[in-house]
Amino acid sequence: MQTWRANLVAANPNRPYISVCGGTGCRVYGSERVWNAFRDEIARQRIQAALDYDVKVTGCHGFCEKGPLVVIRPRNVFYARVQPDDVPAIVNETILGGTTIPRLLYTDPQSGEKIEHEHDVPFYKHQYRLILDQNGDLDPANIDEYIARGGYAALEKAFSTMLPEQVIAEIKTAGLRGRGGAGFPTGVKWQIAHEQIQKSKFKIQNLIPSSSRQALSEVEGSPSEICHLQSEIGYVICNADEGDPGAYMDRSIMEGNPHRVLEGMIIGAYAIGAPQGYVYIRNEYPLAVKHLRRAIEQAEAYGLLGENILGSGFDFSVKIKLGSGAFVCGEETALIASIEGRAGEPRPRPPFPAESGLWGKPTNINNVKTWAAVPIIIAQGAASYANIGTPTSKGTMIFSVVGKVANTGLVEVPMGISLHKLIYDIAGGIPNGKKFKAAQIGGPSGGCIPAEHLDTPIDYESLKGLGAIMGSGGLVVADETTCMVDFARYFMTFTQEESCGKCVPCRVGTRVMLTILERICAGAGRPDDTEYLWHLGEKIKLASLCGLGQTAPNPVLSTIRYFRDEYRAHIFDKKCPAKVCKGLITYSIIADKCSGCMVCLRNCPTNAVTGVKQQVHSIDAAKCTRCGMCASVCKFDAVAVN
Amino acid sequence: MRVHIDEINDIIRREMQNDGSPISALENIQARYRYLPPEALILVSARFGMPLSQVYSAATFYPVFSLKPKGKHSLHVCMGTACHVRGSPQILDRLQTKLGVKPGGTTRDRLFTLETVNCLGACALGPIVVADGEYSGQMTAQKADGLLKKITRTATKDTQVVRS
Numbered sequence: 001m002q003t004w005r006a007n008l009v010a011a012n013p014n015r016p017y018i019s020v021c022g023g024t025g026c027r028v029y030g031s032e033r034v035w036n037a038f039r040d041e042i043a044r045q046r047i048q049a050a051l052d053y054d055v056k057v058t059g060c061h062g063f064c065e066k067g068p069l070v071v072i073r074p075r076n077v078f079y080a081r082v083q084p085d086d087v088p089a090i091v092n093e094t095i096l097g098g099t100t101i102p103r104l105l106y107t108d109p110q111s112g113e114k115i116e117h118e119h120d121v122p123f124y125k126h127q128y129r130l131i132l133d134q135n136g137d138l139d140p141a142n143i144d145e146y147i148a149r150g151g152y153a154a155l156e157k158a159f160s161t162m163l164p165e166q167v168i169a170e171i172k173t174a175g176l177r178g179r180g181g182a183g184f185p186t187g188v189k190w191q192i193a194h195e196q197i198q199k200s201k202f203k204i205q206n207l208i209p210s211s212s213r214q215a216l217s218e219v220e221g222s223p224s225e226i227c228h229l230q231s232e233i234g235y236v237i238c239n240a241d242e243g244d245p246g247a248y249m250d251r252s253i254m255e256g257n258p259h260r261v262l263e264g265m266i267i268g269a270y271a272i273g274a275p276q277g278y279v280y281i282r283n284e285y286p287l288a289v290k291h292l293r294r295a296i297e298q299a300e301a302y303g304l305l306g307e308n309i310l311g312s313g314f315d316f317s318v319k320i321k322l323g324s325g326a327f328v329c330g331e332e333t334a335l336i337a338s339i340e341g342r343a344g345e346p347r348p349r350p351p352f353p354a355e356s357g358l359w360g361k362p363t364n365i366n367n368v369k370t371w372a373a374v375p376i377i378i379a380q381g382a383a384s385y386a387n388i389g390t391p392t393s394k395g396t397m398i399f400s401v402v403g404k405v406a407n408t409g410l411v412e413v414p415m416g417i418s419l420h421k422l423i424y425d426i427a428g429g430i431p432n433g434k435k436f437k438a439a440q441i442g443g444p445s446g447g448c449i450p451a452e453h454l455d456t457p458i459d460y461e462s463l464k465g466l467g468a469i470m471g472s473g474g475l476v477v478a479d480e481t482t483c484m485v486d487f488a489r490y491f492m493t494f495t496q497e498e499s500c501g502k503c504v505p506c507r508v509g510t511r512v513m514l515t516i517l518e519r520i521c522a523g524a525g526r527p528d529d530t531e532y533l534w535h536l537g538e539k540i541k542l543a544s545l546c547g548l549g550q551t552a553p554n555p556v557l558s559t560i561r562y563f564r565d566e567y568r569a570h571i572f573d574k575k576c577p578a579k580v581c582k583g584l585i586t587y588s589i590i591a592d593k594c595s596g597c598m599v600c601l602r603n604c605p606t607n608a609v610t611g612v613k614q615q616v617h618s619i620d621a622a623k624c625t626r627c628g629m630c631a632s633v634c635k636f637d638a639v640a641v642n
Numbered sequence: 643m644r645v646h647i648d649e650i651n652d653i654i655r656r657e658m659q660n661d662g663s664p665i666s667a668l669e670n671i672q673a674r675y676r677y678l679p680p681e682a683l684i685l686v687s688a689r690f691g692m693p694l695s696q697v698y699s700a701a702t703f704y705p706v707f708s709l710k711p712k713g714k715h716s717l718h719v720c721m722g723t724a725c726h727v728r729g730s731p732q733i734l735d736r737l738q739t740k741l742g743v744k745p746g747g748t749t750r751d752r753l754f755t756l757e758t759v760n761c762l763g764a765c766a767l768g769p770i771v772v773a774d775g776e777y778s779g780q781m782t783a784q785k786a787d788g789l790l791k792k793i794t795r796t797a798t799k800d801t802q803v804v805r806s
Binding site for chain 2: 024025028029064065067242243244245246247248251252283284285321322324325326327338339340341342343344345400402403404408409440443474476478482487490491494500603605625627628629632633
């Protein structure tokens, strides 16, 4: 395989190329038109100016705020918000002329300075890209590129120099913890599954009468028989049912570097001894499904999946299962039920999936990011991985920083970095001169972290101490215009809808919590509502069957903990300080500012605005549904919200 | 859209050959008709040897399935956290008022089905509305109006072409 890689590298010398982001975000911005324009232009110039450049459509670069993104490599000239019309200029001036185009460069909002190179852009400069490192320069549709960049070397290393037990030991030494949210040590999980599979193998051997075993060994060439027996052994599953609203790093990894996930799965399957794998992926991610499907086909064609992988005698195949839009299926027992073809309801544990999982067999489930970290650990060695991060949380973590930040995007940082650095240095702080209010980590299972705790290092334990969780890495920033009670209500609406309904504490409890929150937001909160929410939340956490219910109250509990004032303002003063909750605000027109242009009048869906041209309008509070349309269309800032 | 028993049977047969599950069969039927006709549930139950009650349980559990026929055009409003803090509730409000249906509902002329989706993962562009698979980012109530108008216009044009 090494010679193969050397050949690939030799056949594809370091040709210069234009990397256009083909992630879902940039595609929405129209990056497809941009790369087509590049291809046309390059084809034209190839003849005219003997230009030899490749145009590469890569996975998500991460800096989604500024898409479509274009990077000219190897010089790493970074252009943001590129439109098809800019393409001829880029080719002529930057590629042929060697100069940069200032208007397309990224401008540092603090210093106003234009930044030429990708690695100098603050968004990238402070990151530590371990898992996402190849996302911006790899064509995900081409397995050769992955191999040429050292891909499948970890697999080769594991198969040729390590026993399954040694692979597990290596993962343990690296200190890798499950990136799905709970942070269970991955090596320990693998060990348990490995032991269970050893046990069940022993059982199978004893179940089959010796005469049949003899017959079986004679038909060793008949793969179907053997495969059938092996698939009865155990499974590895990649949990790609990324359901946290506001988190999309799993999708970006699968879109941009699907082979790394597959390589991790093959190594894991080898360590555990499971001959069959599944990727359970969200239906809402069509591009990721497409890339993963193609990656599996390519790996099969190269003999990296299938029978006797790299001559090791180990067989492994991977199937894709599409999720059907249920958040609870991210919970491992619900996910298993869903693959088995039933409604995705969780069941009590124990038995844990490692003991009795998919179709009753030992099963190991890990998140996309966990699998993607495996090849890196094996290739670079556990010690180098364990050097990154904090004593209890090793390696890097990917966050999708979204909401009220200047630079929305995917950020990979070492564990232990402070929230402040993440939000201000990398994500560029809060736009429009607004004030930071809270960072919500961990989605519907997580909690809010207020300004006074911004210096806390991000690791599993610190976040837990603050009432949040690492979760899968969704980080939503809220500013002063976000109402924390409404925010809590939003998450409760989500979990209440997604509750599968199997256990009472979650089904009824979340419903009651939501009713109370709705009442508070509508201005009908009762004096003891906050206390009641607190006690109910604590009980739901204790009594629910699965992770969904056990964490569902977190967003409410953490907002009560840090923003009790806002709850008080809603309940006692009947005011929403952030001016969000419809039941507590009124819209009115500021007479001094109104020009009488009638725009708000025409746009009001309920005809609540009255007035004649060139005269001050007024809003009828009885008719007004507080939709905010008038304020959003007014060019004179003449609509006041109180 | 007419439902053909043979077609449903074909889809189920194909799934069984590829050792798929009842859910993936339902998914493919849903993709074909954009809803699950009663015949589909009965046939899946019979072919896979799974009690009808369990097929019904799966079909009503997963949000991707619908037991009611959907409109010609689908509108999905992203209700992810990032879109929420950037104002997606106002967009949904607006579409609800304009179309006169609640999320999950189909307009009486069967032209639109309004739905919500938990997160599309294109958070930099929020709030997002997806119309027939096409994303529109940074939505405002006004842009939502424009989007509806555009679809209605092309839809009437289509019918005119068919008629002539």
